[in-house]
Amino acid sequence: AKPRHSDLLDDLNPAQREAVTHAGSPLLVVAGAGSGKTRVLTRRIAYLLAERDVHPGQIMAITFTNKAAAEMRERVSDLVGRRANAMWVSTFHSMCVRILRREAKTLEMSSSFSIYDSDDTKRLITLVARDLDIDPKKYAARTLAVHISNLKNELIDPETAVADAGNDLERRVAEVYVEYQRRLNQANAFDFDDLIMRTVELLQTYPDVAEYYRRRFRHVLVDEYQDTNHAQYTLVRELVGTETNEAGIEPAELCVVGDADQSIYAFRGATIRNIEEFERDFPNARTVLLEQNYRSTQTILNAANAVIARNPNRRAKRLWTDSGDGEKIVGYVADNEHDEAAFVAGEIDALADKGEADYSDVAVFYRTNNQSRVFEEIFIRLGLPYKVVGGVRFYERREVRDMLAYLRVLANPEDTVSLRRILNVPKRGIGDRAEAVIATYAERERISFAQALRGAVSGEVPLLNPRSAKAITGFVELMDELGEVVESGAEVADILEAVLERTGYRAELEESDDPQDASRVENLTELVTVAREFTEFTAEVAGPDGELPEADPGVPEPGSLPAFLERVSLVADADSVPSPDGGDSDDGHDAGVVTLMTVHTAKGLEYPVVFGTGWEDGIFPHMRALGDPTELAEERRLAYVAITRARKRLYVSRSMVRSAWGQPQMNPASRFLDELPADLVDWRRLAPSSSSGGFGSSGGSPRAATTWGSRGGGGGSSSRAASTSPFGKGWKDTVALKLDVGDRVSHDKYGLGTVVACDGTGPRATATIDFGAAGKVRLMLIGSVPMVKL
């Protein structure tokens, strides 16, 4: 049934309603976290379909993750029914893949192209740099890759990069870029950045192609607009157009939503310029501001407002809610990271026991993925169900990548990076020398590596020894055989089985007595299961008649090998965030799992209970940001994102000592902790007292008086009236040591050392000291430092 007008607008505030119903000109919704931006976007789509008679096929919506796309589609379906299926709701990357599959020929590519991820990219750049005789010590592949990626995000093509190169590094980068791009084309592959850049190229170079999409998509909507980079911005502009073109097609209606304070992807070229200049970029634009927050308590919002207010050059805005103050923020200073994890686990356990939260209500955030391990250890020990999102991803494991490389070569024989990866995996007697001979031959004859291999079979490749030629013949025959399996229309899972079987890959792992290989076999079994489910899922979506909602030449055949590879290539960390409703269980109530993830991954999400962990200078904010105001501002936005994910309860914690690279490191409190208004935080446990009396408890809570280890002597009971922050005012006077780079010191535990770096001032002063055999250690210089300057 068609929802009534009022159903779609009833539960919106006036500003939200305006954004949903606005028609006729570009629309920007700028608003703080939790103010309903995503809700407005979803509702606007439903409104377009129900009230403005827009056909679903005319709508393109862009979200930041595949999971968000799926949810948006689902919500719209709930509101308007199955018609929602004809919309394009996807990430920028998926959308571009779809367009490129359809238009590949125009760019002289084949629609069976491969998508290279950062690992493939690095491999190819390594090959290119080697062939160009570039010293890897001077220009690492990773560095070259970053520079090339930046150029692509700015839509600078190889020729322009060459012309603009002004110094040695830029010239080197440009040189690699030219060759790298040539090899990508030859391999019939796009890297991630190409997906966007080349789609822009397509739309800008071929007006008829642009016109096709402009006719088709009359409504373009973008969520998280603050995290678009220049290439993505240009893509949006090309899609919608800014003026009526010769064919009389008016610009499409554009609606973007975002929050400059949540821009956290500058390292991928994201720029808040796109929000700030929206009105200039799109004439006649209308801007709607939302200020009421529906997610969090006032306490949480005040904390978020206070932290983000420290960033310079931002438009001030105040988030408010009518849901009341709620609970205080809980703070905790741990002895070390294990203590911190134990606190978090204990607290989750207690909340669950008291019935105040299900596991699925809880998220634990950290700054970088490697911090998840200690939480996992304790969660396992206590039997708390959890899921870590991200980290060493399944699809990054060697054995999984090997298998995917086989599949990719089967789908796209020109895929040189994948082909060279599997050439001698498992070992079949094709050594490095033979590979180099083939590569040189391919280069000289200007043919692809795959064609050169066939040349080897027919004896056309000079300098190849007969044994290698025989091995190559065996490999080519094997791939031909597997190609027949694909041709026969086998399901992806069966193709995989055939690869595992006929290459001897599985047998080799099974015969090994390395325990790691046993887990590799398990991962491969898992991969087969993923493939099996993929086919089943596709069949389910298609329904009994096998008819999919929309057949589109841009989309590979459902359930097919290319479709599977595409899915796998574009999967991102955030796509595996568990859903809040958990699974099924006998008593009808499933407490679900606790979700562990980085703050970056949590963007756009919300949880009743949030633990922000590792709030230490050097961890969060990241070490890299300590001396760099621009980076620090980005870290602060990240803190703002973390805080604003919480609906009811927020915990913040830090740990006094944390091991890094196997060495204990003493970390000062994050400056972001200091920025939380003291009256909002209930410190369950403070830093232990030092002999100088600088550390202190809040004096109010008996639980605060905990000592840390045996040092400090004072029992932590000295009180400090002025502040409840973990840093008292008194700290300023307690810097025990003034050190400079090059100073020699003697430490009670680590012995003799040399200062190699100094960071921070006052209570945050730290020194990194090289203790020789004991390694490098970063130490705070406050309180009673067990160290003397020599």
Ligand code: ATP
């Ligand atoms: P973020 O900046 O984190 O992406 P957002 O601005 O996109 O946040 P939403 O996720 O859309 O905010 O909304 C936050 C929460 O508030 C959601 O649970 C949403 O359902 C709820 N919400 C938004 N608007 C309203 C409203 N008018 N009435 C009731 N609840 C609302």
Ligand code: MG
């Ligand atoms: Mg949102």
